[in-house]
Amino acid sequence: MTISRADLAIDTGKIVDDLNDKGIVCIERFFSRDWLSHAQQDVRSAIERHGEKYFSVVLPGNAKGTAASELIRDERLRALLRSVTEAVCEQPNAEEIYNVLRVIAGPDGSKGSLEFHYDASVISALAPVFMPEHSENSGALVTFANRRPLRRFVLANVIEKIIMQNRFYRQRQARVVYSDPDKFTQYLVPGNLYLFWGYRTFHGNLPCAPHSLRATILLHYGNPHGNSILLKGIRAARRLVEAVRRRKSE
Numbered sequence: 001m002t003i004s005r006a007d008l009a010i011d012t013g014k015i016v017d018d019l020n021d022k023g024i025v026c027i028e029r030f031f032s033r034d035w036l037s038h039a040q041q042d043v044r045s046a047i048e049r050h051g052e053k054y055f056s057v058v059l060p061g062n063a064k065g066t067a068a069s070e071l072i073r074d075e076r077l078r079a080l081l082r083s084v085t086e087a088v089c090e091q092p093n094a095e096e097i098y099n100v101l102r103v104i105a106g107p108d109g110s111k112g113s114l115e116f117h118y119d120a121s122v123i124s125a126l127a128p129v130f131m132p133e134h135s136e137n138s139g140a141l142v143t144f145a146n147r148r149p150l151r152r153f154v155l156a157n158v159i160e161k162i163i164m165q166n167r168f169y170r171q172r173q174a175r176v177v178y179s180d181p182d183k184f185t186q187y188l189v190p191g192n193l194y195l196f197w198g199y200r201t202f203h204g205n206l207p208c209a210p211h212s213l214r215a216t217i218l219l220h221y222g223n224p225h226g227n228s229i230l231l232k233g234i235r236a237a238r239r240l241v242e243a244v245r246r247r248k249s250e
């Protein structure tokens, strides 16, 4: 199955410029209708397995025949992620595309919201699969674009994490967002593909109304910290912590 529209022209140089200048790039109607309805079916069956609540599936692309596996194997999308990453990072040391399916459903639509963070990857791509009707509580994506540089050293990140990824700082940032929502939020439309420098952009999502359905597939590509055995170990540990965090917040 082709995941993207055949007639779509992709200008990587322009995308890189826009990522640097505007922070977030939307490629409208990137996905084919077939791919989107496949992804929607996958989300529905994931909800049957997990229940109507907030949950994440780590590496859904490892399961054969899923829409996520089509995504991460798609040559066009892979080439896009590779070339934008290489434009800003000489040695992206990329492994495979790290992918996550994230679902907000059930009575508590605010679960997982306002949890602002930086991603570990150079580029993050977001495919919205289901989005609530456009309103104040429709889980818009929040981005504080390009707030930090790509760094080679991990220690600065650890310190920054302590300062920025805690409840108080996040609450403060939430107030900043609500003071000027147009500046920091982006309503997401299923079928579009959104790109931002995940490593450099402090981001998260606004809450959803109770009993909303919001589902996104996240793709993460490119590792700015090199690829020594030590760093591989740190990354593996980080993913474990991340998986536990995701489980806990379910």
Ligand SMILES: O=C(O)CCC(=O)C(=O)O
Binding pocket: 100, 102, 119, 126, 141, 203, 204, 205, 216, 218
């Ligand atoms: O679902 C979203 O809109 C963003 C989630 C996110 O940033 C992440 O899982 O790393």
Ligand SMILES: [Fe+2]
Binding pocket: 117, 118, 119, 124, 198, 203
């Ligand atoms: Fe993220």
